Amino acid sequence: MKKIYLLLCSGLLCAASLQAQPPIIAKPQSKAIALKGATIHIGNGQVVENGVVVFENGKITAVGNAQTSTGSAEVIDAAGKHIYPGVIAPNTNLGLDEVSAVKATQDKVETGMLNPNVRSLISYNTDSEHIYVTRDNGVLIAQTVPEGGVISGTSSVVQLDAWNWEDAAYRKDDGIWMTWPAMFSMGGRLEAGTVKKNDKRGEVMGELDRTFKDAYGYSQIKNPSPLNLKLEAMKGLYDGTKTLFIHTDYAKEIVEAVNFAKSHNVKKYVIVGGDDAYLIIDFLKENNVPVLLNSLHRLPGRTEEDVDMPYKLPAILHKAGILVGLAYEETPYNYRNVPFIAGQAAGHGLSKEEALQIVTLNNAKILGIDTRTGTLETGKDANIVVSTGDLLDMRTNNVIQAFIQGRQIVLDDKQKRLYKRFSEKYGK
Incomplete structure (x- = not known):
């Protein structure tokens, strides 16, 4: 009887797994x-x-x-x-985060503040259910990005139909991701809504400065021995094979971040977020800085801004001659909405074909895959x-x-x- 029960249970499990197969x-x-x-x-x-x-x-x-x-x-x-x-979806954790409420299904954050050597690609789960929902709306290429710390790690670009991460790789190790230290921080749970000076910023900036100086010096050594995995991962920033993606929103911080990258001999850099980008258009054009906007589904960042400023921002930057792309920085099941936020941008200053270009050709240029797709x-x-x-x-x-x-x-x-x-x- 016990044997029959076990066989029945295994049969039901097999049937359930077959039904849920991708x-x-x-x-x-x-x-x-x-x-x-x-x-x-x-x-x-x-x-x-x-x-x-x-x-x-x-x-x-x-x-x-x-x-x-x-x-x-x-x-x-x-x-x-x-x-x-x-459609191309940049700045995603597709394949790295399956069920946000279940920690065991997440592999997107590494401990520590500076982790340029962490590669998102080797954690990419090609069996994620989010992949199939995403591509059903026309998204066929995605950039899978690590999170956490100040330097989160190295992203890669994947195509969304593969048995394993090796086959999925469309462009390996395309960029290093960094969150620019904020000048101000929000209060904690007991101080909700309060804004105060970020007292730890000077310490973090000093650590970043040392890291980038070390990385540049290391990149000039022909055959370094022993290998430093963190500095090795950053070498591509100095020969143009990798892009530095910098998360920051405020105008002054954007200027700081770009000047920092230039002063440390970084060849290619992209501002990610860039809510205030419209305030420093001349600076962005002068320095040829692409901007990868996050979700347009947000409130304006400033009280004096138009209520529809997030929706108008792609058109403002595009018409100013800045290379602008669109991402959707939300939970994994929402990456399928990338075409739709482009459509909303089309209702606020862009033509339909310009809006399409932002999530296809422009995103491809920002990710360095425009010669292929x-x-x-x-x-x-x-x-x-x-x-x-x-x-x-x-x-x-x-x-x-x-x-x-x-x-x-x-x-x-x-x-x-x-x-x-x-x-x-x-x-x-």
Whole structure:
């Protein structure tokens, strides 16, 4: 009887696990495909009506109007549909944080203040349910970022259809993430709402200064021995192979952070957050500083600002000639909203194609992957989204096909499975 009971329990567990299994990973593209008849949104501001996109071996081979030759490619009728480049979500902890309330499912924070050698990529969980929900809205590429401390660690860019982190890697170790020490700090629980001077700031700044000086000196040594893993991780900041991503919002702190990076010979840097960026546009342009804005779903940072300033900020920076990208710094299940915050920016000063560009080409430029993706152009990876409606509009977005490097991915997720299960139980 006990044996039968154990067998029954194991069978139920297997059935439950099978039901909850993530979608199968797509196989490499085996034949040329042509998507024909759709409205094609290139991602650089251009639109082709009744167009054709042809791709083979994971690369786009042709983009054009209805007369564009499809050769021997399998033609898929996409008339009435819209075709977009895959959306790119920067500054996420996708694959690092599964259930925010369960610590055992999180692997995004390392202890200590300075951890440039911590690599988010090796902790990236390709079986995360958040991945499938995210890509169902057209997000095909993400940057997975560590958190905690002052220097949090090293991020990487991943494509969202892989068996393991090695296969997922789209650009390994693209940047070092740093939170700029704030001038002021908020009061604790007993002092809620109070703002006071950050007394520990001088100590932290001194430690940062020493670390960056050591890192630059270390980078000038041809064959350092013994290896210093923390300083080794920072070498890319001095030869341009890595970007320094600096979290900061206030104008004075942005200026400080950029001047700090310049004084320490850092080649490439990006401001992340940048709520006050519109106050120092000339400075940002003079120093060629890209800005990666976080979620637009927030209140204005200053009482004198317009109530819709967060929504207008992308347009203000874009029209000023600053390279601006959009992220969604929230819980993992919200990264799917990146297309929609771009759509909201389109309602506050940007055209729809400019808004699309911010979450495709601009994000690709900021992450250093624009030669491979971000637009639908010949020679780039076939990261393609097909929707029956407007990708940036939560009311009409309906992704029916998606391709990552030419591989048609399975558009399934836990929410769709639950909907199907209970709609059959209770009736539609």
